[in-house]
Amino acid sequence: ITARLIKSLLPAISDNSITVCKFFAIAIANICKLSTDKQIEIIIEHLHYLYFTKYDDHSRTTVSLATLELAKIAPEKFKQFGEKLIPLALIGYEDEIEDAKNNFKEIFVEMAISNNAKLYLNEFY
Numbered sequence: 001i002t003a004r005l006i007k008s009l010l011p012a013i014s015d016n017s018i019t020v021c022k023f024f025a026i027a028i029a030n031i032c033k034l035s036t037d038k039q040i041e042i043i044i045e046h047l048h049y050l051y052f053t054k055y056d057d058h059s060r061t062t063v064s065l066a067t068l069e070l071a072k073i074a075p076e077k078f079k080q081f082g083e084k085l086i087p088l089a090l091i092g093y094e095d096e097i098e099d100a101k102n103n104f105k106e107i108f109v110e111m112a113i114s115n116n117a118k119l120y121l122n123e124f125y
Helices: 002-012 018-032 037-054 057-073 075-080 082-092 098-112 115-119
Strands: none
Touching (some): 002 037, 018 037, 018 057, 037 057, 037 075, 037 082, 057 098, 075 082
16 A cells, blocks of 8 residues: 555655645655655655756755655654665755755754754854
């Protein structure tokens, strides 16, 4: 069932409305909790395709939203696939688009920095 849901939701994540994209990203992140590793890899490949191949403002913002929702809703899966997601977040951390950049910064702060370092984060920025 999750495979069918993922197949139907992945194309919808590229909707023209950023609000619609956010809701589909939330749905995909919730499905990831129940998905197999192979299904999550398909999602990650799609996010990489949107960010690195399409390279338009909307796609990059959508990828940042989807990645952020995955980090918030399914953090155990995010950590499991961190080798593919953290580099994306680090690249997005320097994105030109402010919305995408802020989303990726939030991912980086939440997932890549230890709790002790968060105490001093305001001193760095």
